[in-house]
Amino acid sequence: MINNLIKKRLLIIGSNGMLGQRLVEYFSADNSFELLAASVENKSFFDKLNYRTLDITDKSAVKKITKEFYPDYIINSAAYTNVDGCESEKELAWKINVTGPEHLAFYASTINAHFIHISSDYVFDGKAGPYSETDKVNPISYYGKSKLASENILHKTGGKYTIIRPNVLYGPAKYGRNDFVKWVITSLRNGKQIRIVDDQFNNPTYIDNLVLAISSIINFNKTGLYHIGGKELLNRFDFTMRIADYFNLDKSLVSRIKTEELNQAANRPLKSGLVTLKAETELSYKPFSIEETFSLMQKELNL
Numbered sequence: 001m002i003n004n005l006i007k008k009r010l011l012i013i014g015s016n017g018m019l020g021q022r023l024v025e026y027f028s029a030d031n032s033f034e035l036l037a038a039s040v041e042n043k044s045f046f047d048k049l050n051y052r053t054l055d056i057t058d059k060s061a062v063k064k065i066t067k068e069f070y071p072d073y074i075i076n077s078a079a080y081t082n083v084d085g086c087e088s089e090k091e092l093a094w095k096i097n098v099t100g101p102e103h104l105a106f107y108a109s110t111i112n113a114h115f116i117h118i119s120s121d122y123v124f125d126g127k128a129g130p131y132s133e134t135d136k137v138n139p140i141s142y143y144g145k146s147k148l149a150s151e152n153i154l155h156k157t158g159g160k161y162t163i164i165r166p167n168v169l170y171g172p173a174k175y176g177r178n179d180f181v182k183w184v185i186t187s188l189r190n191g192k193q194i195r196i197v198d199d200q201f202n203n204p205t206y207i208d209n210l211v212l213a214i215s216s217i218i219n220f221n222k223t224g225l226y227h228i229g230g231k232e233l234l235n236r237f238d239f240t241m242r243i244a245d246y247f248n249l250d251k252s253l254v255s256r257i258k259t260e261e262l263n264q265a266a267n268r269p270l271k272s273g274l275v276t277l278k279a280e281t282e283l284s285y286k287p288f289s290i291e292e293t294f295s296l297m298q299k300e301l302n303l
Contacts, residue, residue: 007034008218011071011113013056013104014078015039015049018173019118019207023075024049026211036069039078045175056100066107073218074108075116076101079147083122084265086143097146102153109159114223116214121167121202121229123148126269130203130233133165133225133278141266151225162217163225164210167274168239171207171293172300180204181294184240185303188249195255197262198237203229203273206293209285216283227274231287239290246294247303 010027014020015037024046027033037044038054055061056078066074079097080086086093101117108115121129122144123137139145154161170179178186187194205228213228234242237256244251259268279285288296297303
């Protein structure tokens with residue numbers, strides 16, 4: 001009876017980010033966890049939350065928060081995710097995407113905490129997707145290289161860790177910049193013409209499915225590498241058409257283009273996507289259909 005009252009201590013890094021917000025909402029509602037949220041910003045988006053400002057590139061600050069809170073689990077959802085920005089700000093990208101996770105993993109290992117780290121499908125070159133966990137990595141952008149480097153750091157720490165690779169994350173995070181779905185909805189409702197590529201293939205990851213996968217990793221005490229994605233593999237243009245159809249938007253405003261026409265600073269993996277069989281088998285992972293996710297977003301955000 002006494003053991004049932006002992007709460008698991010969970011530190012969520014990057015709690016103001018898109019994924020971090022949903023992790024905070026999910027685990028705050030679970031009475032079996034004592035939660036501490038941390039982000040680089042001075043304030044949390046949430047009231048009445050145990051929150052600390054944290055720069056994960058500051059090793060002494062990471063040491064302080066881990067030694068004081070002494071978490072059983074650390075989830076790192078902080079990252080420099082501007083793929084093109086990583087090409088021009090390589091030093092900053094490396095500090096946030098590699099040095100920061102290295103600090104977190106090191107101090108997690110010193111207190112025997114389970115470190116859960118979010119990586120990316122950008123560790124692949126996008127020539128032969130969808131990819132399983134055993135497929136060869138070959139990043140073609142600096143962002144992808146930094147995320148792969150963060151994975152390799154964890155392999156060397158000797159601590160207890162889990163790496164998760166999602167792709168094209170979307171969902172009902174309430175604060176911060178719009179995800180792809182909300183951007184499409186807002187643009188088309190405002191009568192704005194948008195250009196969408198039809199040669200980038202993914203199985204977009206609904207954010208709450210990722211949260212449930214993380215919960216399963218904790219509950220089932222799973223370590224190693226897991227791919228988390230949606231049910232359907234489709235190109236970005238077709239995904240946009242599905243959004244437009246569901247929300248009754250003007251599809252004539254959407255132009256079909258190729259990735260090379262965007263002249264972006266960073267290369268994108270084109271034929272990507274992630275095979276989720278391992279997660280389905282070991283984590284009981286069951287992603288929602290695309291239309292189910294749209295329905296959930298519509299109800300929560302009044303879209």
